[in-house]
Amino acid sequence: MLRSHQIKIVLFLVVLIVTLSCRQTFQPMAIPTVVYNQSTKAPAAGNAPLASRPAYMPVVRQLGDLSITTPTPDERRDLPEIRGETETYTVQTGDALGMIAARFGITLPMLLQANNITNPDHIEVGMELVIPAPIPGELGTGSKIIPDSELVYGPLAQSFDVRGFVDQYGSYLGQYSEEVEGNLLTGPEIVKRVAWDYSVNPRLLLAVLEYQSGWVTMANPPEESRVFPLGNWDGWHTGLYTQLAWAADMLNQGYYLWKVNGISGWLLASGELIPVDASINAGTAGVQQLFALLYGRAGWDKAVSSEGLFLTFSKLFGHPFDYAYEPLLPDGLEQPAMQLPFEQGVDWAFTGGPHGGWGSGSAWAALDFAPGINGIGCSLSDLWVVAVADGQIIRADAGRVIQDLDGDGNEGTGWSVMYMHMEGRERVEEGTYLKAGEHIGHPSCEGGYSTGTHVHLARRYNGEWIPADQVQAQNGLPFILDGWASFGEGIEYYGYLERDGEAIEAWEGFFPGNTIHR
Numbered sequence: 001m002l003r004s005h006q007i008k009i010v011l012f013l014v015v016l017i018v019t020l021s022c023r024q025t026f027q028p029m030a031i032p033t034v035v036y037n038q039s040t041k042a043p044a045a046g047n048a049p050l051a052s053r054p055a056y057m058p059v060v061r062q063l064g065d066l067s068i069t070t071p072t073p074d075e076r077r078d079l080p081e082i083r084g085e086t087e088t089y090t091v092q093t094g095d096a097l098g099m100i101a102a103r104f105g106i107t108l109p110m111l112l113q114a115n116n117i118t119n120p121d122h123i124e125v126g127m128e129l130v131i132p133a134p135i136p137g138e139l140g141t142g143s144k145i146i147p148d149s150e151l152v153y154g155p156l157a158q159s160f161d162v163r164g165f166v167d168q169y170g171s172y173l174g175q176y177s178e179e180v181e182g183n184l185l186t187g188p189e190i191v192k193r194v195a196w197d198y199s200v201n202p203r204l205l206l207a208v209l210e211y212q213s214g215w216v217t218m219a220n221p222p223e224e225s226r227v228f229p230l231g232n233w234d235g236w237h238t239g240l241y242t243q244l245a246w247a248a249d250m251l252n253q254g255y256y257l258w259k260v261n262g263i264s265g266w267l268l269a270s271g272e273l274i275p276v277d278a279s280i281n282a283g284t285a286g287v288q289q290l291f292a293l294l295y296g297r298a299g300w301d302k303a304v305s306s307e308g309l310f311l312t313f314s315k316l317f318g319h320p321f322d323y324a325y326e327p328l329l330p331d332g333l334e335q336p337a338m339q340l341p342f343e344q345g346v347d348w349a350f351t352g353g354p355h356g357g358w359g360s361g362s363a364w365a366a367l368d369f370a371p372g373i374n375g376i377g378c379s380l381s382d383l384w385v386v387a388v389a390d391g392q393i394i395r396a397d398a399g400r401v402i403q404d405l406d407g408d409g410n411e412g413t414g415w416s417v418m419y420m421h422m423e424g425r426e427r428v429e430e431g432t433y434l435k436a437g438e439h440i441g442h443p444s445c446e447g448g449y450s451t452g453t454h455v456h457l458a459r460r461y462n463g464e465w466i467p468a469d470q471v472q473a474q475n476g477l478p479f480i481l482d483g484w485a486s487f488g489e490g491i492e493y494y495g496y497l498e499r500d501g502e503a504i505e506a507w508e509g510f511f512p513g514n515t516i517h518r
Contacts, residue, residue, distance in 0.1 A: 071144045071147065071281070071321045071324070072147075072324065072326055073279075074279060074280065074281045076278040076279050077258070077261050077278045077279075078261055078278075079261055079263070079264045079276060079278055080261070080262070080263075080264045081264065082105075082134060082136050082264050082265055082273060082275060083104070083105065083133050083134060084133055085133055086130060086131065086132055086133055087104070087130075087131040088128055088129065088130060088131065089104070089128070089129045089131050090126060090127070090128050090129075091123055091124060091125055091126060091127040091128075091129065092125065093125055095123065095125075096123065097111060097112070097117070097120050097123055098120070100129065100131075104131045104134075105134045105264075105265065105267055105273060106131070106132060106133075106134050106267070106271065107267065107269065107270075107271050108120060109271070110132055110271050111129065111131070111132075114129075114130045114131070114132045115129050115130055134265070134267065134271070134273040135271050135272050135273060136265065136272075136273050136275055137268075137272040137273065137274055137275070137297060138274075138275075139274075139275045139277060140265075140266065140274045140275060140276055140277050140288060140304070141277060141301070141304055141305065142277035142279045142280055143280075143284075143304070143305060143306060143310075144280060144281055144283075144284045144321075145283070145284045145287045145288075145304060145308075145309055145310045145313075145320065146204060146283040146284060146287060146310075146313065146320040146321075147281065147283050147320060147321050147323060147324035147325070147326070148255075148281055148282050148283040148324075148326075148328055148464075149201075149283075149323060149324055149325035149326070149328055149462070149463075150201050150203060150204055150283060150320055150323050150324075151200065151201055151204055151251060151255050151282070151283035151286045151287075152199055152200065152201060152255070152283075152328065152412075152462070152463035152464045153195055153196065153198075153199040153200060153201055153202075153411070153412050153463040154201065154325055154328060154412050154462055154463040154464075155325045155410070155412050155413045155462055155463070156323055156325060156412070157195065157201050157202060157203075157412045157463065158410045158411065158412050160202055160203060162188045162191050162192050162195075162202050162206070163186075163188040163189075165206070166187065166188045166191075166206075166216065167188075169216065169217045169218075170219060171215060171216055171217050171218055171219055172187075172214075172215050172218060172219055172220065172221050173187040173188065173191075173209070173215040173216050173240075174186075174187060174188065175187070175219075176190075176215075176240060178190060178239050178240055178241055180193065180241045181398055181447070183398070185241075187215075187240060190240050190241050190244060191205050191206060191209075191244065193241075194241070194244045194245050194248050195248075196395070196400075196402075196411075197245075197248075197358050197400070197448075198245065198248035198249060198251075198252060198358050198359060198361075198362065199252075199357070199358065199362070199460055199463050199464070199465060200248040200251055200252065201463075203313070203316070203317050203323075204251070204287075204313070205244060205247070205248065206316065207309060207312050207313040207316055207317070208230065208247055208251075208287075208290070208309065209229060209230065209244065210312050210316060211303070211308065211309050211312040212225070212229065212230050212231045212294075213225035213229045213230070213231070215229050215240075216316070227239065228243060229243050229244075230243040230244065230246065230247045230294075231294050232246055232247070232293070232294065245359070247290060248359070248361075249359040249360060249361035249362070250286075250289055250290045250293055250361055251286040251287065251289070251290050251361070252286065252359065252361035252362040252363075252465075253286070253289055253360070253361030253362075254266075254282075254285045254286035254287070254288060254289025254290065254361075255282045255283065255285060255286035255289075256282075256361070256362060256363040256465065257285070257289070258276075258280075258281075258282040258285035258286070259282050259363070260467075263276060263285070263289075264276060266288055266289055266292035266300075267292060268292055268295075268296060268297060268300065269296070270296060270297070272297060274288075274292065274297070274300065276288070284304075287304060287309055288300075288304050291303040291304055291308075291309075325462070328461070328462045328463070328464050329461060329462065329464065329477075333461065333477065334477070335415070335459070335466075335477050335478075335479070335480060336389055336405060336415060337389065337436075338388040338389050338417075338436075338480065338481050338482075339386075339388050339389070339436055339437065339481060339482045339518065340369075340388070340481045340482045340484070340516065340518050341369060341385050341386055341387075341388050341419065341440070341455055341457055341481075342369065342371075342383065342384065342385060342386060342517075342518065343383075343384055343386055343437070343518070344517075344518045345517065345518070346371075346372075346383060346517060346518075347372050347515050347516075347517050348369050348370065348371055348372060348383075348515070348516055348517065349369065349370045349371075349372060349507075349509065349510040349511070349514050349515060349516070350367070350368075350369060350497060350504050350505075350506050350507075350514045350515075350516050351368045351369065351370045351452075351454060351506060351507065351508060351509070351514065352366070352367060352368025352369075352454070352456070352493050352506055353367065353468075353469075353486070353487075353488055353489070353492075353493050353494050353495020353496065353505075353506035354366070354367065354467065354468040354469040354479075354486060354487075354488040354492070354493075354495050355367075355368075355468075355492045355493045356492070357418070357458040357460070357465040358418075358448075358458075358465075360492075362465045363464075363465035363466065363467045364467050364468055364469055364488060364492060365458040365459060365460070365465035365466055365467055365468055366418075366420075366456050366457060366458035366468060367456075367457050367458075367468050367479065367481075367486055367506075368454050368455070368456055368457075368493075368506075369443075369454060369455050369457065369516070370443070370452060370453060370454040370455075370510065371383040371443050371453060371454070372510055372515075377451070377452055377453070378444070378445035378450070378451065378452060378453055379453055380423075380442075380444070380453075381423075381442055381443050381444070381453050382442065383442065383443065384439045384440070384441070384442065385419055385422065385439075385440040385441055385442065385443055385455045386436075386437050386438060386439055386440055387403060387434040387435065387436050387437060387438050387439075387440055388417055388436060388457070388481065389403070389405055389415075389417065389436050390405070390433075390434065390435050390436055391403040391404050391405040391406075391407070391415075391416075391417070391433070391434065392404050392407060392409065392431070392432070392433045392434075393428050393429065393430055393431065393432045393433075393434065394409055394410075394411055394416075394430065394431075395411070395430060396422075396427055396428055396429060396430045397430075398446070398447045399420060399421050399422055399423075399444070399446035399447015399448060400418065400419075400420055400422070400447050400448075401418070401419040401420075401422045401427065401428060401440055401441065402416055402417070402418055402419075403416065403417045403418075403419070403434065403440075404416050405417065411460070411463070412462065412463040413462060413463075414461065414462065415459065415460070415461050416459070416460050416461075417457070417458070417459055417460075418456075418457070418458045418459075418460070419440050419441075419455055419456075419457060420447060420448060420455065420456035420457075420458070421443060421444050421445060421446055421447055421448065421450050421453070421454060421455060421456055422440060422441040422442070422443070422444065422446065422447070422455070423441055423442040423443070423444035423446055424446065425441075425442060426439070426441060426442060427440070427441035427442075428440050428441055443455045459479065461477075466479070467479075468486045468488070468495075469486065469487060469488030469495065470485055470486060470487050470488075481497075482499075482518060483499045483500070484497040484498065484499045484504070484516075485497065485498050485499065493506065494506060497516065504516050
């Protein structure tokens with residue numbers, strides 16, 4: 001079975017480096033401040049009783065009138081050193097020049113120039129490349145922008161009414177609609193869909209959209225923003241959905257790289273690498289990463305300052321750190337008992353080791369299983385995917401099934417499990433409470449991107465993707481299914497399951513070496 005997101009990752013990395021040099025910018029718009037009731041996180045307005053006010057009536061006040069929560073100090077990270085020497089690299093099967101450049105923290109033009117390559121599409125296995133050192137600039141700011149719980153789809157995200165908030169402005173976003181996966185969605189519905197899929201906070205997505213184009217508050221935003229509302233100026237990302245999905249993926253990329261001490265600097269299109277201040281938090285790292293892909297140094301400095309996204313967020317929703325929910329992953333957290341996602345006595349194939357929970361930027365939170373020989377290609381399968389644990393189904397549509405394990409109906413709190421590529425036929429309905437081993441549905445290619453019938457399985461806790469690689473698992477949270485612990489090999493999709501000294505390696509297709517059953 002082919003990988004769910006592998007082809008998209010290759011295309012993204014190649015296009016990303018090539019197109020960064022032509023980014024354009026938009027200035028933040030003058031917008032009213034919404035003051036929130038700090039006990040309920042609901043916006044208040046004027047002196048009228050809460051029950052009699054419109055749900056999202058804004059109040060224009062100075063930021064100094066807001067109650068300010070001081071960000072919790074973070075321990076300084078032990079980050080990797082910035083490479084200072086030229087290296088060489090031998091091209092391997094499956095490599096692309098854009099991927100190689102990204103891997104070594106340089107731009108594609110830098111790689112082409114160092115090797116006198118005129119055609120970036122021409123590459124041969126065995127070719128030896130010179131890898132120039134990145135160009136370090138001045139240290140990035142240590143100013144914090146948002147708490148971690150406002151980057152992920154955390155405990156306070158579900159109570160936020162995207163449509164109600166947007167409707168107060170009569171804006172372009174409120175009138176917008178676009179077809180996504182065969183369904184016509186409104187602008188607020190697209191924001192909600194991206195927030196759910198990528199597990200990124202909808203308030204942050206709206207703040208970024210407003211900062212880049214004014215779509216949230218303006219009825220007539222700049223004409224050039226109508227196709228590229230997030231400012232990612234390439235032909236692969238047109239319209240609100242793909243632009244917002246790309247931004248969510250890049251926010252996740254910065255967040256989860258920071259979580260594993262996997263980044264030392266943000267690469268600008270100019271080739272300058274901005275060294276990261278080791279005292280920031282993961283949420284701020286995600287925002288800094290996104291804007292490094294959209295701006296030059298001056299624009300980046302402004303976007304990540306107190307006059308940039310922080311100000312836009314504060315004007316829309318109040319002080320970001322008033323929403324802090326800490327810690328997202330408490331000490332002593334343990335994964336509840338989980339079983340393999342299929343019925344007893346049926347052979348399945350372990351086809352995907354640790355890889356992105358959703359998209360390439362999120363933590364490598366997912367594992368893939370395919371239903372044997374009948375699952376090769378996008379073929380129908382009558383085999384059942386079953387619940388890995390007890391819990392309520394809180395979403396079931398467009399190939400996605402989300403199971404809430406703590407019983408509160410909020411996927412942003414406690415443990416949740418995502419089953420992806422679930423066929424519509426006989427799929428479990430939203431609201432159903434399942435015991436471990438009861439039917440979820442049939443594996444397929446529905447939802448997201450897939451070239452082979454399979455189930456994509458991932459975990460979250462308080463909205464944060466939990467890595468499936470035991471080496472990278474945070475707070476000692478390895479992905480364990482019927483006693484099989486997941487391990488990675490440092491390459492997305494490659495890995496193995498181990499139990500009692502036995503190991504099963506992930507392979508594309510169905511082979512004796514990757515066959516697994518309960």
